[in-house]
Amino acid sequence: ITGMAVVTIVFAALGFMSPASRGMLLTGMVIIYLLLGTVAGYAGVYLWKTIKGTPDGWRSVAWWNACFFPGIVFVVLTFLNFLLWGSKSTGAIPISLYFILLSLWFCISVPLTLFGGFLATRAEPIQYPVRTNQIPREIPARKYPSWLLVLGAGTLPFGTLFIELFFILSSIWLGRFYYVFGFLFVVLVLLVIVCAEVSVVLTYMHLCVEDWRWWWKAFFAS
Structure with missing residues (x-):
């Protein structure tokens, strides 16, 4: 899905796909998703x-x-x-x-x-650099629930996309075409970077408190 979005936005920003051509953008998205x-x-x-x-x-x-x-x-x-x-x-x-x-x-x-x-x-x-213990370690009690940390971290990616998402939904609601794909591509790049950084920080915080079950929490946060 991410690859389809990136390729579609790049092609639209370069002018190969235009919302003015009926069905071209949607057809291109379907073909890219299939491939x-x-x-x-x-x-x-x-x-x-x-x-x-x-x-x-x-x-x-x-x-x-x-x-x-x-x-x-x-x-x-x-x-x-x-x-x-x-x-x-x-x-x-x-x-x-x-x-x-x-x-x-x-x-x-x-x-x-x-x-x-x-x-x-x-x-x-x-190849992992160290051996993994076959017996899961006991996770110490935390002072705050994990869902609260995930919810707080998820606001950063949402804040990155909020303004552009507002303009896109406004264009759809008012029946207009959205053409600012160059700026949308920049926002997408920033969103990917912010999601990656948030996942790294959240994973580090979980490892600091000896919580080895970090993968789904990092996924939900970003």
């Missing part, structure tokens, strides 16, 4: 292999990568389309487009994601 399925499968399975120490179960991880986000989008799209059909709106999506989207999903995205996961199983795993 980046290999990268998603590789990254997901490689991370699974790194954490678990073995590639066992990589097919399940690849299937989750290929079906989780598109499945949510498809369910939401179907629900909204039923509302449009019920109100007899001309903006409803025809049933033929559903079959096209399903064909693209299961004939292109899913195989590419599985292929990327297969490549990850053949890649060399990350």
Whole structure:
């Protein structure tokens, strides 16, 4: 998803995609998402292999990568389309487009994601500089709950994106085109940097209090 957003914004900032051309931006996003399925499968399975120490179960991880986000989008799209059909709106999506989207999903995205996961199983795993203790250490009691720290850290990435998100949603609400993709790309770069820095700081704070369960907290914070 991040790769699709970056590539789409770069192409739009360079003028290859324009919201004025009906359907060009959305079509480009779908094509880029399909082609980046290999990268998603590789990254997901490689991370699974790194954490678990073995590639066992990589097919399940690849299937989750290929079906989780598109499945949510498809369910939401179907629900909204039923509302449009019920109100007899001309903006409803025809049933033929559903079959096209399903064909693209299961004939292109899913195989590419599985292929990327297969490549990850053949890649060399990350070598840790130290040995990991097989017995989990007891985590000392903290003075403050983890969710409070995660909530406070999450305000920094949101603050980075808030102003630009306001202009984007205002353009959508007022029925206008959004053209400031160059500035949006700069905001995206800043957002990635802020998310990375927040995750590093939050992980360091958890390790200082001997909390080794840092990964999901760093993810939720950013």
